[in-house]
Amino acid sequence: MENTGEHYKFSNKVREKSLVSLSVYNVGHQRCTPxxxxxxxxxDHYLIHYVISGKGTYTVHGRTHELYPGDAFLIFPDTEVSYRADLHDPWEYRWVGFQGSDAASIIGSSDFTPxxxxxxxxxxxDALCEHLTRINKAYGNSFSNAIEMTGELYLCLNLLITKSPxxxxxxxxxxxxxxxxxxxxYSYAITVEDVAGYAAVSRSTLYRQFMKTIGISPKQYLDELRMRRACRLLEDTDLTVSAISVSVGIPNSxxxxxxxxxxxxxxxxxxRSGKRNPS
Structure with a gap:
């Protein structure tokens, strides 16, 4: 337990021999410094973080994701990542690391993807946070502790399993x-995956519901919104094309x-020329 005023880190690494199919690797709770x-x-294992308060960023595959209370992020094994607490409102989170022969298939059934x-x-x-707390409380190096922690881990992961369409x-x-x-x-580099995550549904479900409700796909809606905004900026401002590209959430001009x-x-x-100099 590290404690520096209001900032602390509580982390437990399990030393007992792991269960083969699924087992807790480590578990913890941290209120980060700015x-x-x-x-x-x-x-070398799966690691789920759940944000309790504050905010921060998670960078993977060259993309930086902003996270807030109620958000969760997954670190896949053997994938280079970094994550950082906000300077002004640093986050507090709980996490659990896990491994085992069934881990990949369980994650494959969840809404998390690489x-x-x-x-x-x-x-x-709320339920996820409660199970993470119970894993912490069950921590110990006996086989009995391992079984109890793994039971709570299964309940955690069950909450994240994707519903069938x-x-x-x-x-x-x-x-x-x-x-x-x-x-x-839209002015940020969000993707359909981000939208589906916010709406708490799978991409396929989001697509189906968009088509049924408004007649176009989520990607088409996002693309058309960005192009409409770009048209306005080209007409009403002197921003460069590169600056407008960034302003509508497309970093690559x-x-x-x-x-x-x-x-x-x-x-x-x-x-722009046609709007400003009509023939």
Whole structure:
């Protein structure tokens, strides 16, 4: 237990021989100091963090994800990552690391994917946090402790298992949540995976509900919103094409120019010229 005023770290690593199919590798709880950073580095096991309070960022595969209370992120084995507490509102989180022959298949049934390792605003957050707390309380190096911790770990992971499409309802509130998230954060480099994570559904479910409710896919809605905003910025500002690209959530200006041409039939420069100097 490390304690520096209001900041602390409580971490337990299990030393008893692991259960083969699934076992807890480590478990802990940390209230981070401002700017506290782990990595870049790799783990040799799965590691789930659940954010209790504050905020921070998680970087993997060249993408940086912003996380807030109620969000969770997964570190896959042998994957280079880093994560960092906010300088002004550093996060507090609980975590559990685990391994075993069944770990990959269990994670494969969850909403976590290598391309989408972050879940936003998960509905099972309170229950997940409670099971993580119970794993901490069950900590010990006896075989009995290992069984109890693994039992709680199974309950944790069960909360994160993806529902089958047949069992998911067509909830209009899901689309409303997704639309509000896109409208508020399109200017960041968000993806459909981020939107699905915020809405707490799988990508396939989000796609199906968008098509049923508004007639277009989540990606099409996001792309069209970005292009509409880009048109306004080209008409009303003197920002460079590169700056406009970043402003609508597309860091690569070449990709932006191609997408803009596909959407409008014009390059960004030609569009601006045509609006300002109509023939």
């Amino acid at each position: 700017g506290y950073t782990w990595g870049p580095g790799m783990r 391309a989408g390792p972050v879940l936003h605003h998960i509905s099972c957050g 047949e069992s998911e309802s067509d909830d209009p509130a899901t689309v409303r949540r997704a639309l509000s998230y896109i409208d508020a954060r 070449l990709y932006f120019s191609r997408a803009f041409h596909k959407a409008t039939g014009l390059t960004p420069t030609a569009y």
